[in-house]
């Protein structure tokens with residue numbers, strides 16, 4: 416990972432690292448100050464940590480990598496390392512640990528950050544793989560941003576009135592907290608195929624079935640509603656046996672956070688209940704739901720390699736781009752990233768972010784389930800630590816690509832591999848479909 420860039424002079428590397436760390440910390444501060452401290456220590460779902468665990472874990476990882484490993488300094492709080500080791504304590508058990516209280520966790524993370532900024536000033540950013548081109552600083556900024564996405568998932572699972580608001584697309588203002596009298600702290604702030612053909616296609620044109628337009632964008636709520644209206648959740652033909660078992664066992668008949676009110680489907684999004692917007696990409700579906708939809712539509716999920724080819728291949732030069740639109744860093748015109756809007760943009764948005772073949776919204780909006788298991792590439796070696804991904808390799812995890820509206824640009828690129836269990840629905844997951852192209 417070279418989140419701080421390569422080939423730049425030391426001062427610009429430092430500035431980029433500082434910016435990335437600051438943006439991440441501003442986001443963390445927002446997510447942990449929008450609710451009362453009691454909500455930071457509560458567990459909103461057994462799938463998630465209390466928010467206060469994420470907060471101190473962010474500080475602890477920063478201490479371990481930048482203060483200890485990079486700067487070679489003595490541990491500040493060695494006695495808390497094990498509390499914040501994600502592999503020692505499953506999320507469901509974390510509320511019972513003797514965690515730092517919210518005020519202590521904030522003070523600890525801030526103390527580490529102050530020291531780390533001095534380290535950034537004084538450390539040569541070359542000569543060791545851990546620091547070359549600012550690697551470890553970018554890694555830690557990315558780590559914090561990944562926890563910021565995790566914390567946003569916790570916010571989505573949290574019950575109660577809205578604590579976060581954001582402008583809809585085309586207004587690029589920051590996310591902010593509604594006014595609160597006792598704020599505890601400062602607020603800083605498709606269509607994929609093996610060969611992708613142009614234009615619009617139709618699928619699912621059997622008698623009695625709605626004709627579904629498949630354009631070059633993720634599957635929308637409107638299309639997903641057609642699957643539901645056609646009995647998609649009650650027809651075993653479309654489901655893998657494990658997926659069928661899951662929906663029967665848990666009574667699943669719609670994406671997570673949806674409920675039916677008379678003739679209308681509503682969804683809850685960060686404390687606000689609203690009609691399901693048909694034009695938005697579907698969100699909060701499991702891999703099994705995505706797979707079943709694709710089969711019903713006469714299509715399939717793309718493989719990881721197909722997804723990456725659609726996202727990076729430049730048919731004119733034959734080379735791979737960093738992003739669908741080229742090598743430029745993601746800007747607000749390219750993709751819905753960085754928790755700016757707290758929702759996916761309508762399908763077909765972001766024309767400036769389209770690939771050369773016109774595929775849209777590959778980056779941002781929703782994480783996209785692929786057909787592929789999470790396996791190492793040939794020649795893979797872990798760096799700098801195995802627990803980042805190696806321990807998750809295997810057929811039990813499926814790969815997601817592209818990044819959601821909750822992902823920061825520092826943690827997002829055309830090559831980034833995310834993974835999760837195929838039953839997971841609380842993540843910001845959607846999908847697009849593919850078919851082995853008979854070109855039409």
Ligand SMILES: [Fe+2]
Pocket residue numbers: 472476501558562
């Ligand atoms: Fe972590």
